[in-house]
């Protein structure tokens with residue numbers, strides 16, 4: 001890791017004009033947790049629960065899952081940990097449960113799959129609830145939500161499991177806060193209705209970009225079309241933050257867009273005060289926040305909201321970074337791993 005970045009391990013993410021932003025880490029394996037703690041993450045914004053499932057040869061049982069989740073929750077005791085329920089399908093394949101589909105990105109994935117397998121869903125929820133006993137920092141996040149009825153069904157299952165686990169364990173368990181991923185564009189247009197059911201929203205910009213722009217996130221032939229600097233993404237997110245604030249619901253972002261210093265600055269200006277990212281990006285984003293005043297970030301956002309071309313948006317941000325001592329953050333298109 002560059003020496004210059006190391007000093008940001010112990011700094012807070014506060015802009016020169018005093019605006020504080022919370023930086024959370026995305027995890028899947030314990031190494032992400034360890035690095036997240038070391039780099040000063042203030043919580044886990046996305047635990048990808050499918051990762052331990054992908055590394056096994058069979059579905060892990062309830063007790064096995066409980067032990068895995070407990071490790072994640074206890075390393076961030078007293079801090080929020082957002083655990084996403086199983087998000088398999090499309091690019092996330094289980095070696096022991098193959099799903100063959102013509103159009104898998106639009107297929108049986110995320111909450112669509114788990115609601116069709118309530119026994120898998122329930123084992124996971126029960127394991128999460130048991131793992132949270134005495135820690136009380138569990139938040140549950142639902143992936144690939146498209147329709148209000150999916151959330152209603154989940155809330156029913158969750159209530160049932162919450163009551164049952166407390167009876168079995170003879171212990172009171174704090175009810176976790178429930179949130180949904182904003183990654184299917186339909187959700188953007190129904191925030192009012194979802195806000196009646198859930199406690200928080202978290203933007204999955206990787207899939208939201210894929211679905212809003214109709215571009216496969218993993219296809220190199222269309223990689224140039226896949227950009228989180230596309231004006232429609234910026235406009236959608238700006239409106240989303242306003243909507244969430246209107247209904248007084250916290251909204252954060254956990255896709256790659258939060259871990260790119262150029263876009264992180266725009267997100268901060270939009271009003272996202274929690275950004276969650278891979279541990280490899282935390283220090284770079286913290287450095288950017290410590291250097292860019294909110295007044296500049298707001299001016300940049302105003303500028304780019306008038307632009308119609310993602311490449312020009314990106315160049316405009318790069319120009320600002322290069323002329324404000326942050327040239328090292330714009331060297332390459334891809335995020336550097338440290």
Ligand code: PEP
Nearest residue numbers: 183204205206207254255
């Ligand atoms: C996303 O879609 O932005 C996201 C965070 O989830 P994943 O990358 O795991 O699909």
Ligand code: MG
Nearest residue numbers: 183204206207
């Ligand atoms: Mg996603």
